[in-house]
Amino acid sequence: MHNPRHPHVLPVRDGVSPSCVVLPTHGQGSMLDFLAERLPAVPRDEWCQRMEAGDVIDERGQAVLPVRPFEGGLRLYYYRSLSAEPTLPFSETVVYQDEHLVVADKPHFMPVTPSGRYLHNTLLVRLKRRLGLPELSPLHRIDRDTAGLVMLSVHQATRGAYQALFRDRQIIKRYEAVAPWRAELVFPRDHRSRVEESPQFFRMQEAPGEPNSHTHMQVLETDGDWARYLLSPVTGKRHQLRVHMAALGLPLRNDAFYPVVNDPPDGDYSRPLQLLARSLEFVDPVTGEHRVFASRQSLRLP
Numbered sequence: 001m002h003n004p005r006h007p008h009v010l011p012v013r014d015g016v017s018p019s020c021v022v023l024p025t026h027g028q029g030s031m032l033d034f035l036a037e038r039l040p041a042v043p044r045d046e047w048c049q050r051m052e053a054g055d056v057i058d059e060r061g062q063a064v065l066p067v068r069p070f071e072g073g074l075r076l077y078y079y080r081s082l083s084a085e086p087t088l089p090f091s092e093t094v095v096y097q098d099e100h101l102v103v104a105d106k107p108h109f110m111p112v113t114p115s116g117r118y119l120h121n122t123l124l125v126r127l128k129r130r131l132g133l134p135e136l137s138p139l140h141r142i143d144r145d146t147a148g149l150v151m152l153s154v155h156q157a158t159r160g161a162y163q164a165l166f167r168d169r170q171i172i173k174r175y176e177a178v179a180p181w182r183a184e185l186v187f188p189r190d191h192r193s194r195v196e197e198s199p200q201f202f203r204m205q206e207a208p209g210e211p212n213s214h215t216h217m218q219v220l221e222t223d224g225d226w227a228r229y230l231l232s233p234v235t236g237k238r239h240q241l242r243v244h245m246a247a248l249g250l251p252l253r254n255d256a257f258y259p260v261v262n263d264p265p266d267g268d269y270s271r272p273l274q275l276l277a278r279s280l281e282f283v284d285p286v287t288g289e290h291r292v293f294a295s296r297q298s299l300r301l302p
Contacts, residue, residue, distance in 0.1 A: 009057050009077040015129030016119065018057075018077040025072045031056075032066035035076070055079055080119060088121045089269065094131070095149065095293055100286055101162070102127060102136065102152045103293045108272035111144040123150060140166050143239070145256070148175070148277025148295045161285040166236070171282040174232050175241055176220070176299050178274035179250040181227035188218040191244045195237045203257055204239045206247050213237045215244045223301040226253070230278075241275065253302070274299050 010018035027034060032051065036044040048066045050056055056064040059075040090107035097103075104123060106112065111122045119125060128136050139151045139162050153159040165171040192211040195204050214234040221228050229250075231241050239258070245251060246258035253274035256263050264271060276299050281292045 009059060009061060010055070010079065012128060012134040013079060014120070015125040015127075016079060016114070017128075017134070019080050021076050021078070023070065023072055023074045023076065027070040027072055029070055030066060031064050031068045031070060031076070034070055035078075050078065080114060082117065082119050084117075085119055085121060086117060086267065092123055092126060093296060094127075095296070097131070098154075100154055100158045102131065102133070102154060103280070104150050104152065105295050105297060106142065106147060106150050106277075107297075108145060108147045109269055112138050112141050112150055118144075124152070127152065139163055140236070142277050143273075143275075145273040146175075146275045146277060147272065147297055148275075149280050149293055150277070151280060151293075158286050165282050165285065169234065171280060172232065173277065174230060174279045174281075176276045176278045177229045177231055177241065177245065178226060178253045178299050178301060179229060179245050181219075181222045181225055182249060185248060185250075187229075188216065191215045191217060191248065193244065193247065195240060195243055200261070203261070204237065204243050206243060213240050213244070215241060217244075221301065226301050228299060228301055 021035070021038060023034060032044070032047055035042070035047045035056070039047075047056075051064055051066045054063045056076060056078045058064050059077070064076055088107075088110055090110060092107065092110065093105040095103045095105050104127060106123050111118045113124050114122050124136065124138060128134060133154055135155055137153050137156075137159060139153050139159075142148060142150060151162070153162050192214045193206045194209040194211050195213040196207045198205040212235065216232040216234065218230040219227050220230050229245075231245075233240055237243075242252055242255055242258050246255070251259050254271040255273055276295060276297055279292060279294045283289070284291050
């Protein structure tokens, strides 16, 4: 992403910040050779076209032409692009905005940041374009499949103070989820376990060892075989809530990853994961105000 220490590199374009790749200390050939080998998802002839169009810039602000010799340790900036990107039939809502923060209410299926097949239809790029805020940056992430609140920093100058809220666990995050109801399980309860990456890189799993994850769980209501739960993560491991609930035999409704992988077909938005980032509560480190933000979305029992 854009490195603020080099303000003369490529600017934000249509909400998309430039990506950055650092050349290794040693190498040979041309800059085109390096990019074609390092980032093969972009065909060599397309790299050549981008470079000749001035869309690849070094950290000194100089255009990088295809024939330029390899230069070890140099940062190169370029715009990521996709030949085809899924169109999402949903939009985000801005819950709050001031000179320091944006709080957005994200729909299911929308990634927070560019990755994989998504670039322009991500929350970050959409908000940069919509609000005209080139320095906007998410302070935390929620899964593409999860709906609800995401807090973003407007300026780098105050970003560190808000990042510390998450790092130091000074922010209360509450989620709602719909999952099976098991009368033999006692709630409220605290679930602690060790969560690690599984052999399938996109999934997590519980493993023996010292716990590194902690979730407080409550039941909000029940209806037959289903219940609506309030989940408050104390830690922030990837897929933590989904893994913890599945470990209790309570996999979230429409979860495509846990307990087994069952991805829906491309373009099928009929079964959203029943997990909602409901609220964020904290003392603002810049203004000193007590803040509580709530999603305008809701989950219903089947």
